[in-house]
Amino acid sequence: AQRVTQPEKLLSVFKGAPVELKCNYSYSGSPELFWYVQYSRQRLQLLLRHISRESIKGFTADLNKGETSFHLKKPFAQEEDSAMYYCALSGFYNQGGKLIFGQGTELSVKP
């Protein structure tokens, strides 16, 4: 079965603390993994794709095929990072569009 699991509904940290948002997946083929972010009252927007291996706004995520995980990390959280974060996967040749989402994790960064 194709599934994305984000075990934490809410993650609350203080500004400057490290952050790790967990994501595990189940997929039979070669998946492409994404992190989407939704700031308050804004649309879903792409934060990271595993295939591009880049760091956006200080966030990184490494695909671990052995553990079927794609955890999102940032060494020093900022208040403006407060948002809903969704891990998602698609098939490798799915034009980036047909996505299976996790439940989402709300990140709250306190001053």
Place this chain on the structure above:
Amino acid sequence: EPEVTQTPSHQVTQMGQEVILRCVPISNHLYFYWYRQILGQKVEFLVSFYNNEISEKSEIFDDQFSVERPDGSNFTLKIRSTKLEDSAMYFCASSDEIQAFFGQGTRLTVV
């Protein structure tokens, strides 16, 4: 920057009525999608559309639903005979074959 636009932002309808949710995808994109998010649940894929036909649909997308690209710019989701459980946020997305860009969503409330 080009955006996916959805109208209306909020629609209230009586149970049993038909609704049409409208989307204007990014102009040079060829792949279009509808998702929904019931309150407190995950974002779920409904349907993908390419080359003027449905390319994939989920189990949720039954005969009650239909999609159309009536002209060169709009992409619509029609829900016939709405039920209370159709109340959700509906997201349109379009893809440039690399990533999906989401609209801001239409909140559908069936009363």
